[in-house]
Amino acid sequence: MPAPPPATTGGGAPLLLETHAMSTPAPSPVVEMSGITIEFPGVRALDGVGLRLFPGEVHALMGENGAGKSTLIKALTGVYRYDAGTVTVDGVPQRFGTPAEAQGAGISTVYQEVNLCPNLTVTENIVLGREPRRRGSIDRRASRERARRVLGELHLDLDPGSVLGRHPIAVQQLVAIARAVDTDAKVLVLDEPTSSLDAGEVAELFRVVRALRDRGVAVLFVSHFLDQVYEISDRMTVLRNGRLVAEHRTAELSRLQLVQEMIGRELSTLEHLDREPSADTPTDAVPRLRARRLGRTGAIAPTDLDVHAGRVTGLAGLLGSGRTELTRLLFGADRATSGSLEVDGRPVRLRTPRAAIAEGIAFCSEDRKGEGVVGDLTVRDNVLLALQARRGWLRRIPRKQGDELVAKYMQALDVRPADPDALIRNLSGGNQQKVLLARWLLTEPRLLLLDEPTRGIDIGAKAQIQALVSQLAAEGMSVVFVSAELEEVLRISDRITVLRDHRAVADVPGSTATLDSVVDLIASGGDRA
Amino acid sequence: MTVTDTAPAPAPQRPGRSAGRSAYAWLRRTDTGSSTFSVLVTAVLLVVLFGAGTVRYENFGYPQVALNLLVDNAHLIVLAVGMTFVILTGGIDLSSGAVVALSTVVAASLLEKGWAAPLVIALVLAIGTLLGWAMGAAVHHLQLQPFIVTLAGMFLARGLCFVISEPSIPIRDDLFTGLAQNVVELPGNTYLTYAVVIALVVVAVAAFVLHRTRFGRTVYAIGGNEQSAGLMGLAVGRTKVAVYAISGFCSALGGLLFSLYILSGWSLHAIGMELDAIAAVVIGGTLLTGGSGLVLGSLLGVLVLGTIQSLISFDGGLSSWWTKITIGLLLLVFVVVQRVTTRRRR
Amino acid sequence: MPETPTTPRARRMVDLSSPVVWAAAALLALLLFNAVVNPGFFAVRIQDGHLFGSPVDVLKNAAPTLLIAVGMTLVIATRGIDLSVGAVLAISGAVSFTIIDGSSDPSSPATAAIAIGTALAVGLVLGVWNGFLVSVVGIQPIIATLVLMTAGRGLAMLVTDGQIITAESPAFTWLGRGYVLGLPAQVVLTLLVLLVVAALTRRTALGTLIEAVGTNPEAARLAGVRSRSITWTVYVFVAFTAAVAGLMTNANVSAADANRAGLFIELDAILAVVIGGTSLAGGRYSLTGTVLGALILQALTTTTLTMGVPDEYVRLFKAVVIIAVFLLQAPRIRAALGRRRRGARGVTSPDVPPTDAAADDVRPLTPAQAANSPTTAMPDAAPSPTDQGVLR
Structure with missing residues (x-):
């Protein structure tokens, strides 16, 4: 079955992925999670799941609702504690207790619900908590310059002095990414960032994501939109029912295979289900x-x-x-x-x-x-x-x-x-x-x-x-x-x-x-x- | 059943911009939600009110009338500054009027016993700050509603007042009377009291803290979205406790200024003053839901309230209760406008 | 059912987590304390066919607060609050006394009737105003009612022209100082309103719908509940209770003082409601609790006074008790108490159904996991993961 061509292969797609077999994708991963297990009372939410993120790749985390995607992300970003397994960042074992610690180690997260302050300006949001100071007072000019620089790096034409809440959600999301860039994030986690964006806004978001990837940032991308996953991602990890199903190069996996892996069925094992035959609805009847x-x-x-x-x-x-x-x-x-x-x-x-x-x-x-x-x-x-x-x-x-x-x-x-x-x-x-x-x-x-x-x-x-x-x-x-x-x-x-x-x-x-x-x-x- | 439509992916259309109704269109374009705009509105209101007074009443235009707005309301300015901090985080402080009364009573009774004035001042400020800190801790650590916590604080402060002294105690201390009676001479045969100078310094410091420190940014961030502020790694808990401590400090300082103003301590002073402070903050353009507003606005808000009072006292025909009614109406207008502008923004 | 926020389980035994039980215990303790310290406390004598004594005083003095607290309970149950009741009370008193004072025949019952009718009508109008701001304009209740709280006393003074109006109208004064069957008219009136409210909320569906709106507004909306009119109604009602309380308190002193009448009564009423165990977060409410709360507040005052505690300590004493009650009701502290209880219950009664919080978060389970999970029922033998219909 021919795989649909990945929408993007050009630009800065990491060479290592092109030249190495899937099983040994070259240098060293920036993040390596292995054997992550999380138990909630009565439920094993994650069961020995692994995930590898390499510098300069967009990695899609796939799975249906309840597969454990958010749980895995929360384990990575210090929101949840895990019961077993290891997380290494740049080869160094880490165990984050809070989101702030994960941020300190270069892992930034942008959530579906924009987690910024809508009442502050773009600049203020980008530098919040890390404002440049001069003689005990916030240096507004330096703040603005820094925000402008970060926005410039992402090619975002945005007034840094404008109030964040007055921009569309898409722009707010881009600002959240800019904030992550400002922290010199090595890993950027995008948790369903596109769910409320229109096509043009998604394109803008992807342009920024690609720019980051080209700078060597590892991007972990979670989305329910298959088209988008195929457009942006280089590799993907599929989860189901709290377990790791497989790791793939996006270009090598057809959509059909992906959906099968997500919902847990091989086509060959599917049988016609027993169902009461239903009479076809008369087409002339007035529908309820x-x-x-x-x-x-x-x-x-x-x-x-x-x-x-x-x-x-x-x-x-x-x-x-x-x-x-x-x-x-x-x-x-x-x-x-x-x-x-x-x-x-x-x-x-x-x-x-x-x-x-x-x-x-x-x-x-x-x-x-x-x-x-x-x-x-x-x-x-x-x-x-x-x-x-x-x-x-x-x-x-x-x-x-x-x-x-x-x-x-x-x-x-x-x-x-x-x-x-x-x-x-x-x-x-x-x-x-x-x-x-x-x-x-x-x-x-x-x-x-x-x-x-x-x-x-x-x-x-x-x-x-x-x-x-x-x-x-x-x-x-x-x-x-x-x-x-x-x-x-x-x-x-x-x-x-x-x-x-x-x-x-x-x-x-x-x-x-x-x-x-x-x-x-x-x-x-x-x-x- | 048929699904014939396979239109392109939903492209959110921005709500159409109707060109008609030019005033409305102008409002749409203007950033009416911004705190600068709100403060501008308050400033215009102040000028209009004052201008109306000048036109209508012969002596209203004297510079000293304008300065008296500050002289008569120095304590309220300080109170409003503290309240601004709390309201910016989305909280409220109902205890400030009672803390003012407590401060006047503590100061008056200790001075009567012969304590040294500087020591009394320090103690009063410490009590207010401590009370505020305790309320902040209850709000943050016990997850109680600010309304309820500060209500309890209000009862406690008033209760303490009565225990210390029920009747009014006059203040005769030299430092206090000296501060109260000496004035700062200004050109044009006008003057300000030292209380005003202190109040203006408080406003300046507060403005600096809110706009030029990380603490101030955190205050705004909490008011904007407390959860986000936490996820961005800001010290949410510490800041929330601190704003109540600041409000307590400001209430105590306001109480000291108030005792300078009337040179007595009484447990029934400043009843309902917290409402005046809240009204001033709201009229000054600060959102009661938090996250937006300027200290300068609160200062102007106090001056608007003061101007209304002056207007009514200048007009022999109008009775004093019109002050309350007018303030209530202003509050209504500001609250409804706030509601409309924030609703549109979301 | 809105009467007591106790679980059915608790009906069988005393549920220590119920605030109503705590409130009742507190009131009982207060009364016992009085019985020991001040044996004369419970002495009730009959004079001219009327009851006198400390218990009667407590009831009478608590009446206006309790009356308003009943209305406030319903408002708080819808996640609201009304700060303007004190102002409404003042306006009601001002209106009625101004009418009587200005009438050509102040002592006639007809004048009193007109005065009462007008005052109540004004109260209702003010309630409609508050309800409009909250339910239609959508302003936060605390802010919406702050407007009238600020302007209200000014309006009252506008009515009385800033004077303290005194007037003697026997029919009207009865409201404050009269007796019915030996009991103060204030107490009887309050009881009457309480009974009507209890009947209205329990005999009609109003109680349930109010709780539904306060507990989960979105679920109530989707179930077709007219949340807006219900919210509006409770604000009208609380203003009505405030207006009645205004008539009673002003009639009691035969004077309308727009400045002082009902000062802080909104805070006392809110306190009574909260002490009675109704959460400011809305939802389940308890009229019984509110009655207990109002009585506790008044009994505290009366107790300290009859004990000869100097007047000035009464307020501090009240404040300390109130703070203690609030601390006990703090979510954190309650959660800590609840955790201990729930843990014990889980051991002793395995039939308690599990909550599905965890299952909501991560699902579905593979059958193998489900089989290991004690919280998930597995009626069928677990088939292998591949042919069991777990398709997500």
Whole structure:
């Protein structure tokens, strides 16, 4: 299978990578991590993972959600302590206790959320904490000169005296990199820096990254955008489930192989999954929900989507592909900036969740803790919350009726412990999820939006939830099902919309979709399918 | 179901710039969120208020009227400076009025007992700083809300006042009365008190510390994004404790200046003065959410409050309570404008 | 259920982590102390059919603070705060007395009714104003209410023209000094409001929705809760309680002093709420706790006074007690206490479901890991990693 050509090979791509075999890539790595193991209570987050960074390379750290990427980065930058393993920087064993120590050793990190102070100027941010001083007072001219020099080195045309917060996120990210350069970083860790940038901004970021690489900086790059990884990286390390899968030269690894390694399947071992054959939706039927060019600037490109009664529509794609963003638009959790929505052929505007609920739409957020459970309330109150909210505060659900409803749904969904007066924050993740499902089922929705309903919950509860979704659809409910777990999407969905890089790239019927074909669509967006 | 759209990757369009409504457009272009702009607004307000007074009332334009703004509010200036430090980090100090009262009471009672004035001054400043430091430590180490901690500090300081002396104690110490009664003669038959000189020195020192030291930068950084400040390796904890200690020091110093102003110590002095200080800071353009503002603004804020007071006292027809109402209205305007400008920035 | 922030588990035994238990214990200790040191403390005598004595004094003096604290509890439960209640109290008193004073027939019940009605209406309007700033304009509650706190007393003085207005209206004075069934009218009125609030929050869904908004605003929004109107409502309500308290306190002294009436009452009310165990961070609240908190504050004052402690030490004593309570409630100190408890519980009751904090952070587990993990249920025999559906 031919590998897609790396977008960049010219410029300062390190020669050593060109001339040495992958297994012995020349001189000495600037950072070498080996056998890193981190245990959290009950969980082994990293299991003997290694990582090598060489001067003058862009190294991509790849893996799906939960693979251990962030944990590995945090081990490197002194945020987490590791239980076993070694980290050497320039051959010297190191054990960083704080991010400041790691910075002192030349390892700087730029996070997805810009970790600078938006209220200060560009100059102030770049030199913050290391301001040049003259006779006990900060030398502003020297500060400005230093900032200007660093910005100049990165070819950034930016007024150093301007307030950081008034620049777009992309520029702020570049300033964060400039700050790293100012510290003479040998290693620059970029943790999903591009997730909120547009194409032009990404190009600018990459130009700077290449410039740094050419100066001999080792750049560790984490991104969910395959195109970008292939464009910028020289080598990559793939993690899965807290373990090291492989180290590759980017040019030698096809996208398909990469996705397979990330999700842990060889194509040859994939079999067609057992799934109830679903009748094809009559094309003339009015869909329960129809989205036309529905989009939100910076979150999801204009997308068309039809959801029919009694059908499960799966949204497949890697993390950051726009799955969640699309679902939130369908619920009015975020406001769309383009496009239109119809419910049963009627145009509707969903400005708030309340409006969506009034249309019979329900939504389980992927962020169960932050946007789902109300931790201080009991299971009972959590179950009744949406129904109660719809009735208004004055018309309390009568005690007896409420108890019966709660008991019924708790039993049907097998919530444990079966105590409606337990505080929901004391329940396990799976049971919290069931409570949230119960909350929405109580409102008798006609369209149920489930964003990662099975994430982080045990296998028993997962199977129960999958069975429930199928049953609900059989009873006539429309379901939009989002999951990072492709097999799950394939098993449940009647139709699957594949998303990549913030846009829908394909729409396939569930009856013919296979793991191969969907993985291929995710990897290449149908270009090569 | 069909997915026909495969439009190019989402290119965030910047919100369209409507050319209409020129004033609004001008506001959009101007960096209204910047502290310099806010201070400029306060300065313009001050000039307008003072100008209005000069036009309306015969004697308002005398230079000494302007200087009296400083003379009458020297203590409040110092208080506002301390409050500025705290508010810049996103905190608040409700105890400063009570610490002023405590300082006047401690000073008056010790002087009455015959302690040496310099020793009394040192002790008062030490007490204020210590109290502030303790509150800062509670805010940082115990993760209590500044509002609650300084509220407790306020109760404690007032409680101590009553224990030391409930009735008002006059101050007759030579150094104090000397400082209070002697003035700095200025050309044009005008004068300033020593308290004003001290207050202005405090403003200058504070401005230097905030803008020319790493400590000052850290104060702004914490107000901008405390978590980021920590990740950038700044001494967040130490700085947070320090700003409350500074505010305590300023409250104590303000208390000393206040005791010079009225030459007595009383447990019910300065009730609600912390609110005046907060109002001055906000009117001076400092964001109550922290991270933006200038000490100079707080100085101007105090002068605006003083001008309003003078205007009302010059106008025989207006009653004193109009001061409070006007300050409340100004506060409202500034808070709403702050809200609108910061909302737009995010 | 909003009554006590105790877990169901705690209903079976005394939960030492519950602030309400601590508050109750503190009040009990205070009362016991009084019983020992000052045997006459509990003597209640009946005179002219009215009850007199220290306990009655405590109740009566606590009434205005408690009344406002009830409203403040709801505001704090939504993650808010209202600093302007003292000013609203002053305005309410000023308005009512000005009306009575200016009326041609000051002592008629009709005048009193008009005065009361107007004062309450003004209070409601001020509440609407605060609620508007917080819920619609989106200004931080502490700042939004600071505006009225600053301007309010000026407005009150504007109404009274800077005078302390005295007026005698029997019907009106009853609010402050009257008796119902032997109990001070202030106490009865406060109890009445408390009962209405308790009924409203428990019989309707208001309590639950307020807690939902305060605990997790985003989750509440996504569940379709009208957070904005709920937030707005609580600010209107707290202003209403402040207005009623204004009528009571001013009627008690038959005078409206715009400068001094209700000075610092906002701080006392907030203290009562916090001592009662409602967190300033919002969420679960406890009206019972607030009642206890207000009584503790007043009992402290009364105790120190009846003990003959010089008046000047009362404030210091109060301050020290309050600081002790705050320290006990500090998250760090609580966390330290909680850690010890939870550790013990984990040993004794393995049925406590695990939190999924760790699992949220790193997932999914390979089946092999899951099998080793005591926190993850594995109902099926663990298949090999390659054919188990763990696809991320």
